[in-house]
Amino acid sequence: MALPAAVLHILIALADGDSHGYAIMQEVAARTDGALRLGPGTLYGSLKRMLHDGLIEELDERQGAGRDDARRRYYRITPRGRKTARAEIARLAKLVRQARATTLAVKHS
Amino acid sequence: MHRLYRALLRLYPAEFRDEYGREMAQMVRDRIAREPRARLWIDLLRDLLRTAPKEHAHVLLNDVRYAVRLIRRAPMFTAAVVGTVALAIAANTAIFFSVVNAVLLRPLPFAEPGRLIQVAEKNDALGLPNFGASVLNLLSWRERARSVDALSAIGFSSFTLSGLGEPEQLSGNRVSPSLMPLLGLAPVAGRAFTPDEERPGAPPVAMIGEGLWARRFGRDPAVVGRAVTLNGLPVTIVGVAPRALNLISGGDVYVPLTIDPSKEIRLNHVIFVAGRLKPRVTIQQAQAEFDTIAQAVAAAYPEMRDWGVHLLTFFDTFVSAQLKTGLLVLLGAVAFVLLIACANIANLLLSRSASRQKEIAVRVAMGATQSRVLRQLLVESVALSAIGGAIGIVAAVWAVRAINASLPPNLLPVPAVRVDAVVLSFAAGLTLLAGLIFGIAPACYTAKTDVHDMLKHTARPAGGGSGARVRSALAAAELALATLLLVGAGLLLESFLNLQRVRLGFEPRGLLTFQLAPPTSRYPLTDKAPGFYRALLESLRAAPGVRGAAVSSGIPFGQGNYTTSPLQASGPSALPADAAVPIDWRIVSPGYFKTMSIPLLRGRDFSDAEGAGAPAVAIVSQATARKFFGDMDPIGRSLHRAADARPFAIVGVVGDVRSTTLNQESPAIYYPLSTRAWPLMDVVVRADVPPETLLPALRQKVHEIDGELPLATVRTMDEWLSASAAQPRLSATLLGAFAAVAVLIAAIGIYGVIAYSVNQRTREIGLRMALGARPGGVMRLIVKEGMIVAAAGIGAGLAAASLLGRGAARLDPMDALRCD
Numbered sequence: 008m009a010l011p012a013a014v015l016h017i018l019i020a021l022a023d024g025d026s027h028g029y030a031i032m033q034e035v036a037a038r039t040d041g042a043l044r045l046g047p048g049t050l051y052g053s054l055k056r057m058l059h060d061g062l063i064e065e066l067d068e069r070q071g072a073g074r075d076d077a078r079r080r081y082y083r084i085t086p087r088g089r090k091t092a093r094a095e096i097a098r099l100a101k102l103v104r105q106a107r108a109t110t111l112a113v114k115h116s
Numbered sequence: 117m118h119r120l121y122r123a124l125l126r127l128y129p130a131e132f133r134d135e136y137g138r139e140m141a142q143m144v145r146d147r148i149a150r151e152p153r154a155r156l157w158i159d160l161l162r163d164l165l166r167t168a169p170k171e172h173a174h175v176l177l178n179d180v181r182y183a184v185r186l187i188r189r190a191p192m193f194t195a196a197v198v199g200t201v202a203l204a205i206a207a208n209t210a211i212f213f214s215v216v217n218a219v220l221l222r223p224l225p226f227a228e229p230g231r232l233i234q235v236a237e238k239n240d241a242l243g244l245p246n247f248g249a250s251v252l253n254l255l256s257w258r259e260r261a262r263s264v265d266a267l268s269a270i271g272f273s274s275f276t277l278s279g280l281g282e283p284e285q286l287s288g289n290r291v292s293p294s295l296m297p298l299l300g301l302a303p304v305a306g307r308a309f310t311p312d313e314e315r316p317g318a319p320p321v322a323m324i325g326e327g328l329w330a331r332r333f334g335r336d337p338a339v340v341g342r343a344v345t346l347n348g349l350p351v352t353i354v355g356v357a358p359r360a361l362n363l364i365s366g367g368d369v370y371v372p373l374t375i376d377p378s379k380e381i382r383l384n385h386v387i388f389v390a391g392r393l394k395p396r397v398t399i400q401q402a403q404a405e406f407d408t409i410a411q412a413v414a415a416a417y418p419e420m421r422d423w424g425v426h427l428l429t430f431f432d433t434f435v436s437a438q439l440k441t442g443l444l445v446l447l448g449a450v451a452f453v454l455l456i457a458c459a460n461i462a463n464l465l466l467s468r469s470a471s472r473q474k475e476i477a478v479r480v481a482m483g484a485t486q487s488r489v490l491r492q493l494l495v496e497s498v499a500l501s502a503i504g505g506a507i508g509i510v511a512a513v514w515a516v517r518a519i520n521a522s523l524p525p526n527l528l529p530v531p532a533v534r535v536d537a538v539v540l541s542f543a544a545g546l547t548l549l550a551g552l553i554f555g556i557a558p559a560c561y562t563a564k565t566d567v568h569d570m571l572k573h574t575a576r577p578a579g580g581g582s583g584a585r586v587r588s589a590l591a592a593a594e595l596a597l598a599t600l601l602l603v604g605a606g607l608l609l610e611s612f613l614n615l616q617r618v619r620l621g622f623e624p625r626g627l628l629t630f631q632l633a634p635p636t637s638r639y640p641l642t643d644k645a646p647g648f649y650r651a652l653l654e655s656l657r658a659a660p661g662v663r664g665a666a667v668s669s670g671i672p673f674g675q676g677n678y679t680t681s682p683l684q685a686s687g688p689s690a691l692p693a694d695a696a697v698p699i700d701w702r703i704v705s706p707g708y709f710k711t712m713s714i715p716l717l718r719g720r721d722f723s724d725a726e727g728a729g730a731p732a733v734a735i736v737s738q739a740t741a742r743k744f745f746g747d748m749d750p751i752g753r754s755l756h757r758a759a760d761a762r763p764f765a766i767v768g769v770v771g772d773v774r775s776t777t778l779n780q781e782s783p784a785i786y787y788p789l790s791t792r793a794w795p796l797m798d799v800v801v802r803a804d805v806p807p808e809t810l811l812p813a814l815r816q817k818v819h820e821i822d823g824e825l826p827l828a829t830v831r832t833m834d835e836w837l838s839a840s841a842a843q844p845r846l847s848a849t850l851l852g853a854f855a856a857v858a859v860l861i862a863a864i865g866i867y868g869v870i871a872y873s874v875n876q877r878t879r880e881i882g883l884r885m886a887l888g889a890r891p892g893g894v895m896r897l898i899v900k901e902g903m904i905v906a907a908a909g910i911g912a913g914l915a916a917a918s919l920l921g922r923g924a925a926r927l928d929p930m931d932a933l934r935c936d
Binding site for chain 1: 135143164168171
C-alpha cells in the first residue's frame with residue numbers, strides 16, 4: 008500500500024528533528040522548491056491520522072518548553088514512523104529502478 | 117482575511133475544529149504575512165474543499181464501524197428491529213407502491229400523454245355522464261373543433277380468422293387511420309393505415325396486434341403483405357400494431373374504421389373518440405369550445421337535444437375513480453403499518469437506550485459533545501434500518517412476482533406490476549426516513565443523559581419510571597392501530613363473503629358458455645343468422661348430458677355486448693310523459709330464461725314463431741316493469757327506444773339478474789333472437805354432468821353445422837363469476853395481509869417491552885424468589901403486565917374502530933374498493 012504523498016513528506020520533514028505544523032509546511036515547501044505547499048486542512052488532517060496510526064507522536068508541554076515557540080504543538084517521528092517511511096522509500100526506489108530499465112526512461116537519459 | 121478563514125473552519129467537523137482549528141488559523145496568519153494574497157487564497161480554498169468532506173467522511177465511517185460493532189453485540193435486538201423494518205418496507209414497497217406506481221404514476225405509453233383526451237357524449241336527463249360517441253357527431257366535431265389537433269375513433273369488433281388451419285375467433289378494433297399518429301405510436305412491423313383507407317370502398321387491409329403476431333405467426337416479419345380471411349372476406353395484413361394501441365381491449369386485429377355518413381345514425385353511440393389537445397390548450401378551454409359545438413349540433417338536429425359533450429383526460433378515462441379510491445384505502449393501510457413499525461422501533465430503541473445510558477455517560481465524560489452522541493445514535497438507527505430495508509426490498513421483489521402471478525389479467529389498466537427504479541428509490545427513501553424518524557426521539561432522550569447522575573448511580577439506569585410508561589403506551593398504541601386495521605380487513609372480508617352469497621337471479625352451477633361469431637357475410641344478422649342459431653340449439657339440446665341450451669347477445673358477467681339504450685313508454689306509464697330511462701338490452705333465444713334458471717314471473721317466453729313480419733315483442737325484467745309501469749300490469753303495454761318510435765309489446769316479465777357487477781342489479785329488456793341476431797353471441801349450455809366434460813361433444817356439434825366456426829372464450833359460469841369477484845378478493849386479501857403484518861409487528865413490540873422490563877427487574881425477581889415467591893407467581897406477575905398493555909391497546913383500537921365505523925356506515929366498503 009502506497010503512503011499518501013503528504014504523509015511521506017511530513018515523515019521526511021520530521022526525520023531530522025521535532026517540528027511544529029507551520030515549520031513542517033515550510034520545510035516541505037523548501038525541499039520541493041515551493042512546488043508542494045501543504046494547506047492547513049491537508050497538513051492537520053494528515054497529522055491527525057498519523058497520530059492515530061502511531062507514525063508520529065505529539066510532544067507534551069514539558070517537552071515543548073524551551074523551543075522557539077512554546078505555544079505551538081510539536082510533533083516527533085516514532086520508530087514505527089521511521090520504519091514506514093523507509094519501507095515506502097525503498098518501494099519508490101524499486102519502482103524507479105524498474106522504470107529506468109524500460110524504454111520509458113531512455114529518451115531522457 | 118484571517119477572520120474569514122476562521123469562519124470557513126466551521127465547515128470541518130466540530131471535533132477536528134476543536135482539536136486543530138487554532139493551529140490552522142495560526143498557520144494562515146503566518147502565511148498571510150509572507151505569501152501573495154491571491155495565490156494563498158486559491159491554495160487555501162482548494163485545500164478546504166478537498167479536506168473538509170474527507171474529515172466528515174472519516175467521522176461518519178467511525179460511527180458506522182461503531183454501530184456495526186454494537187449491532188453484532190446485540191443480535192436479538194438487531195433481529196427485532198431489522199425484522200420490523202424489513203416487514204414494513206416489504207409490505208409497503210410490494211403491495212402499495214408497485215401497484216400505485218403502475219396505475220397512478222407511470223405515464224401512459226403515448227407521446228405527450230398529458231394532451232390526450234377522450235371525447236365522450238353525455239346526457240344529464242338520462243343520467244349518462246360518460247357515454248360513447250356517434251360517428252356523425254365525430255364528423256361534426258372534426259369540422260368545427262379548433263382546440264384539438266385531431267380526433268380519432270375506435271370501435272369494438274370481433275373477427276373470425278380463417279384460411280390458416282384451425283379457424284380462430286379474435287377480438288379487435290376498428291380504428292381511424294389517424295389514431296396511431298395521434299397517440300404517437302409507430303407500427304412494430306410493416307405500415308400503419310393511410311388516410312385513404314378511412315373511405316368506404318378502399319381495398320380491405322388489417323393490422324394485427326403484437327400478441328397475435330407472436331402467438332400465431334412466431335413474430336415472422338413476412339406476415340406483412342400476407343392475405344388472410346377475416347369474417348369470410350379476403351384481407352391483406354399491412355402491419356403489426358404495438359401493444360399500446362390496445363386502448364379499449366381486444367387488441368388482436370385492427371381494421372380501418374370506414375366512415376359512410378349516409379349509413380350512420382346520430383344517436384348510435386358506439387365509438388370511443390380520442391383527441392389530442394393543441395399545445396398550450398387546457399382541457400377546460402377545449403370543454404368550453406365543445407359545449408358551444410354541442411349546442412350548435414343540438415340546434416341543427418332535434419334528436420340531439422339533451423346530449424352534450426364531456427371531455428376527460430386519458431388518465432381519468434383509464435384509471436377509474438373507483439380504482440383510485442381502492443388504492444387510497446390501501447394507502448391508508450400502508451400508512452398504518454408504517455406508523456406501527458416506526459412506533460415499534462422507537463420502542464425497541466428506547467428500551468435499549470435505557471441500558472446504554474452508562475456507556476453514553478462515559479463517552480460524554482470523556483469529552484464527546486451532545487451533538488456528537490446524537491449523531492452517533494442516528495447513524496446506528498439508520499444503519500439498522502438500511503439492513504432491514506435491503507432485506508425488505510428483496511422480499512418485495514418476491515412479493516410482487518407473487519402478486520402478478522395471482523392477478524387476473526385486465527384487472528389493472530396496465531400490463532404488469534413491476535419493481536422499477538422509481539419503486540426502488542421510493543423504498544430506499546422510505547428506509548432512510550424511517551431510520552431518521554424512529555431514531556430521533558430515543559437519540560434525543562439518550563443524549564440528554566446527566567453524566568453525574570449516571571456515573572454516581574451505576575447500579576440502576578435512570579428514567580425507569582417515566583421511560584417504562586412511555587414504552588408501554590407506545591406498545592399499546594401499536595396494538596390499537598393493528599386492531600383497527602384488523603377490524604377494517606374483517607369488514608372487507610365480510611362484504612367479500614357476502615358477495616359470494618349474493619342473489620344472482622340465475623343459477624350459475626352447471627353452466628358452460630362459449631362465444632360464436634358467424635361471419636356476417638355468410639350469415640346476415642336479420643336473415644340467416646337466427647336460423648343458424650335455431651338449428652344449432654336444436655342440435656346441442658340433443659347431445660347427451662345437455663339439459664338446455666340457449667344464446668344471448670350478452671350473458672351476465674361475460675364478455676358479450678353490454679348494450680344500454682334509453683327507452684320510453686309508448687302509452688300511459690308511471691313516469692312523466694316523454695321521460696326516458698337507460699335500460700340494458702340483450703337479444704336472447706327462446707329457452708334462455710329456462711336454461712339460465714331465471715324465473716318467468718308473468719306472461720310467456722319467446723317462441724320461434726316471432727319471425728320477420730310478426731309484431732315486435734319484448735320481455736322485461738321486474739325492475740324495468742316497476743320503473744315504467746309501477747303497480748300496473750305490464751303485459752300488453754309497450755316500450756320504444758328514444759331514437760325511434762317503433763313500439764315493442766311486452767309479452768313477459770322475468771326476474772332481475774345481476775349482470776355486470778356483483779353489487780348492482782340492472783333493469784333489462786330482452787328482444788327475441790328470431791328477428792335479429794348480433795354479430796357475436798354467447799351460447800349457454802346447462803349440463804347434467806360436469807360442464808367441462810361436454811366441450812368436445814359441443815365443438816363437434818358446432819362443426820357439423822359449420823366447420824369454419826371457432827368456439828371462443830369457453831368458460832364455465834363459475835369461472836366468469838370468480839373473475840368478476842377478483843378485484844374485491846384482491847382488496848380483501850391485501851388488506852388482510854397488511855393486518856397480519858401489523859399484528860406481527862405489534863407482537864414484536866409487546867415482546868420487546870416485556871423482555872426489557874424483565875431484564876431490568878432481574879434483581880427484583882431474584883429477590884422475590886429468594887423471599888419465597890414461586891416461579892408461577894412471578895410468571896403471573898409478568899404476564900399480567902403484558903396483558904394490561906394488550907388490553908389497553910385492543911380496547912382503544914376497538915373504540916376507534918366503532919367510532920370510524922359509525923362514520924363509514926354510510927360508505928359501502930365494497931363500493932370503495934370495487935373497480936370495473
